[in-house]
Amino acid sequence: MEGLRVHAEGTYLDGTFGRGGHARGVLGALGSGGRLLLMDKDPEAIAVAGREFGADPRVSIMRGSFADLGRWDAVAAGLDGVLFDLGVSSPQLDVAERGFSFGKDGPLDMRMDPDAGESAAEWLARASADEIADVLWTYGEERMSRRIARAIVERRAQAPIARTGELAALIASVMPKPRAGRHEIHPATRSFQAIRIHVNRELADLEAGLDAAHAALRPGGRLAVISFHSLEDRIVKRFIASRSKAPAGNRRLPEATGFVPTLRAVGGAQKADAEEVAANPRARSAVLRVAEKLEAAA
The missing domain is CATH 3.40.50.150 (Vaccinia Virus protein VP39)
Known part of the structure; x- marks a missing residue:
């Protein structure tokens, strides 16, 4: 102000x-x-x-x-x-159905305008492993971007990734384990941020x-x-x-x-x-x- x-x-x-x-x-x-x-x-x-x-x-x-x-x-x-x-915004994060938060299971959407563009699920269903990795690195500075991208492509070959909880768990499963006694952010934090920025053209x-x-x-x-x-x-x-x-x-x-x-x-x-x-x-x-x-x- x-x-x-x-x-x-x-x-x-x-x-x-x-x-x-x-x-x-x-x-x-x-x-x-x-x-x-x-x-x-x-x-x-x-x-x-x-x-x-x-x-x-x-x-x-x-x-x-x-x-x-x-x-x-x-x-x-x-x-x-x-x-x-x-x-x-906080209200967007707090509503599981908007698909922004890895801490609340809901549809994997992430669009600020739900009537425009692709949802996160739709983009992840069609993007190549290289495209996904580039987004995770560029917008999330995620060092494990290529490992995560390969895991997403392998999983979607079996079934579409449609929910935030599913994506968060998949990312966590391929990330290095945190060192004992050290506080770490959730392993999906950077990836969710990167996908959101990309989907919304922020x-x-x-x-x-x-x-x-x-x-x-x-x-x-x-x-x-x-x-x-x-x-x-x-x-x-x-x-x-x-x-x-x-x-x-x-x-x-x-x-x-x-x-x-x-x-x-x-x-x-x-x-x-x-x-x-x-x-x-x-x-x-x-x-x-x-x-x-x-x-x-x-």
Whole structure:
């Protein structure tokens, strides 16, 4: 909230409504002339937004990815702030039927928008071992990616892998045993994360969403992004840096000229303090980055 620097009469977009925690904070700071635009891929999140905020004339709601925010007519006049809270939400993890959690047995889905694209089960049923291994390594940094991919392909030849519990158990069965007395994350953690990121095109959507937010922000407007994964944070960091700092020179090449910054980084990476982590353990891995649109970029 502090990073967005909400003005009472401004227009703000929450691109990841979730269950409305940030939206409530923004709306509470808006005056009668302010506007709040809410987006989410998840139909359940949009249903919550409609019930809680649909009657407020200051609020507009659209189901969809923030990658497409530039196509929304409500954005055309410009925005004073954009917020992305990345990754999977707690309600998605808590509902076994959504298929996100290896700790709750349910259909192997993992789609944030259950009406779009392939489910995790459908993708795992057709992808080659090399494709699966590449996803597990690229998005999950899973060192046993090739071993896990071979096990998946061998198992699906006998019967489709249709449930989260089945996939989690299969992964655990081929992973090295943890050393005695050492605390380890669940052996399926990295693989589930990687498959979810791939199925939902999360990194591609993030890149498109950052470009769209940058284009829609008015001079002085703020972009605030909360990441929970190093790959996401790296994309956000590079995006802000590429628009706020001239590229480094190379003595072997002609000196670059004409760079005009369009963003200003507002502080560096911000992480949750001990009090916030105690109240919300998920915030332990959260990284907030904020940038401001410059006047020269108008």
